[in-house]
Amino acid sequence: DGGITQSPKYLFRKEGQNVTLSCEQNLNHDAMYWYRQDPGQGLRLIYYSQIVNDFQKGDIAEGYSVSREKKESFPLTVTSAQKNPTAFYLCASRERERGGLPGELFFGEGSRLTVL
Amino acid sequence: DAKTTQPPSMDCAEGRAANLPCNHSTISGNEYVYWYRQIHSQGPQYIIHGLKNNETNEMASLIITEDRKSSTLILPHATLRDTAVYYCIARGLYGGATNKLIFGTGTLLAVQP
Numbered sequence A: 001d002g003g004i005t006q007s008p009k010y011l012f013r014k015e016g017q018n019v020t021l022s023c024e025q026n027l028n029h030d031a032m033y034w035y036r037q038d039p040g041q042g043l044r045l046i047y048y049s050q051i052v053n054d055f056q057k058g059d060i061a062e063g064y065s066v067s068r069e070k071k072e073s074f075p076l077t078v079t080s081a082q083k084n085p086t087a088f089y090l091c092a093s094r095e096r097e098r099g100g101l102p103g104e105l106f107f108g109e110g111s112r113l114t115v116l
Numbered sequence B: 001d002a003k004t005t006q007p008p009s010m011d012c013a014e015g016r017a018a019n020l021p022c023n024h025s026t027i028s029g030n031e032y033v034y035w036y037r038q039i040h041s042q043g044p045q046y047i048i049h050g051l052k053n054n055e056t057n058e059m060a061s062l063i064i065t066e067d068r069k070s071s072t073l074i075l076p077h078a079t080l081r082d083t084a085v086y087y088c089i090a091r092g093l094y095g096g097a098t099n100k101l102i103f104g105t106g107t108l109l110a111v112q113p
Helices: none
Strands: A004-007 A010-013 A019-025 A031-037 A043-051 A054-057 A064-066 A076-078 A087-094 A111-115 B009-013 B018-023 B031-038 B045-050 B061-064 B070-075 B084-092 B107-112
Touching: A004 A087, A010 A019, A019 A031, A019 A087, A019 A111, A043 A064, A076 A087, B009 B018, B018 B031, B018 B084, B018 B107, B031 B061, B045 B061, B045 B070, B070 B084
Parallel strands: A010 A111, B009 B107
Antiparallel strands: A004 A019, A019 A076, A031 A043, A031 A087, A043 A054, A064 A076, A087 A111, B018 B070, B031 B045, B031 B084, B061 B070, B084 B107
């Protein structure tokens, strides 16, 4: 079945280590997104990509990096520069806009990162 | 994009209709209202969207007031599995380079047995 797969579901890391979260989709969607969610809060946009080999910073990009070498994949690296990396990370994708109206977002199941 | 305001939490009895309000008093004419929900520790799920007419699908109904300053998401027969955080989002056409949806804190709907 088509969908978005995030891995790992749970991840523990020591301070000062970089970690990469995987996001793969087989929906043939052009646009992909990374959000961060902290307890009791809404989703905040980290990075997004509207097409292969292109990506843009979201609202809280500092301390994160991404790549979009393939349409299906949009990995997120949480670097040691991110001061508060412990959070729930969500990847999403959607089709290109049609007639100006954005299609629905499809989300993965999320990755919970804990820094020890 | 217009800012939306939702109550932080609501309760609903199982089997009854759940009516979730959303205020978007600054919405502009070309902005749609979207609803998503997020079950605990999962990714959000699209429910429905609309512009000015009422909309219904297999999951819910969306009622938008005539002046479009507020809307209500209706789950006609709430079940325990509908317990989730519900997000109301206003999003315009041609969102520009960002092409993104902005998620607030939503409403935590607790369906009681």
